[in-house]
Amino acid sequence: MRRYILGVESTAHTFSVSVVSSDGKILSNAKSVYKPPEGSGIHPFEASQNHIASAPKVLAEAIEASGVPLKDLAAVSYSMGPGLGPCLRVGGVVARTLASSLGIPLVPVNHAVGHIELGCLLTRSKDPVVLLVSGGHTMILAYSAQRWRVLGESLDLTLGQLLDQFGRHHGLASPCGRAIEEAASRSRNYLRLPYAVKGNDVSFSGLLTASKQLLDRGSTFSDVSYSIQETAFAMVTEVTERALAFTGKKEVMIVGGVAANRRLSGMMTEMAARHSATVTGTPIEYSGDCGAQIAWTGWLTYSCGIEVPIEEGGVLQSWRLDRVDIQWRE
């Protein structure tokens, strides 16, 4: 028998609710995205106000679009962390209220694990090296022995932060990835920038500083956008290649908001060909933050018997994904 679960996502700029079925069909995925003013980033409190204001509408929309009556929901899952405290708490309140009024279990989900598991569902990847690239994460991972294991990561900024902070320096509002990709496509003029690979890890702080300086000294936004993309993506591709060579796996899966960038996926595809590996990416609609990642991972979690009492259903702002016990994989 098909069963259903509802998932609530609210870690950062996106408030989203989704209903999925136990056989992995996404029945709805409604969302509202907070847009900061030009030249600035996400203000956690302002974003949480957006989430509070839009929660009733997004929730109603997700339930209605799914066609699933409330009484048929088996459980409610929510993003417990990691993320921005004020934003996470809005999702927590919505999920606890719903679970307690319906008298069904509350299921905690790690947001980053959500990106990976939804990616595996949609790309049918079985045992991939995962590149998780977003505002909150830059990590290369592979599964082994009940954990998504970190094989490489950024030592400082995430790839999303690098692009956003560079874009904001130019006066754009976060998220800036798409505008930077667009500007980069108009240039072929590479300006030398620091390339910092340290073993399996990358560091972006020097690259950010140098890129801002180039802008300040009169280089065009599209030339610097092109150069920052070429440098940062090559660094990330190199460490992903290292993880692929080290593990001998044959699949690469790109997830998280920056997965939408075509230059990044193009580099990955060229790299993987050398190792006879395939590259998949989550479709754009689901690569950024969304309720479906929480609902689907919530279902996997719930099916292993994991839930949390309502009164303990708080948030964990710094919940690292390699601390999550993955009981649904062998």
Place this chain on the structure above:
Amino acid sequence: MLYRGAEADVIRGDWQGMDVVFKERKPLRYRLAVLDEAIRRQRTIREAEMIHHARDAGVATPYLLDVDVSGSTLVMQFVEGDRLKDIVDDLDERELNALFSDFGRDVAKLHGAGIMHGDLTTANVVRSGRKLVFLDFGLAFRTPRLEDHAVDLRLIKETLVGAHPSASTRALGAFNRGYASIAGPSRAKAVQKQLQSIERRGRYARVT
């Protein structure tokens, strides 16, 4: 072909009658050519220099026989043995302790000579007879900085926890004891402290 790494093909062959490997950093098409050429050139030269410095520090490496900068190729002695990566999970407690304690001692010797290896994964150290032989010095450089030495230890930890979870705690313990026996307790403690500070710098680093 012995091994296709992330940045180089390693091919075993004959060179002036010797059993050698050719390590060739092939152009990587995903990188812009201008960036790629600069990186391959720099790492080829760096690796040749650092092999020399590491040997001076008393750490075993393959003998370097020839350097072809324009072809980004190094010719080195072929080292018979097992990569740590392939044996870590099968060692008994005593072997694991001895091996990782030696590993820690050798890394402390490198650091003591002001060399950061830059790529200390279990794929880059070979157990050859009773010695450990260190490979892949392409990301190495001369540095006395605590921060750089701590980054080396961080990669070892990341590789062990990420790729060899069941052996990681004991292996790291033995490694740290070996490291401290050469570096001295105060330097060892300082490097560990710096390592923790690096770990805290990452996003979502505080674990619950």
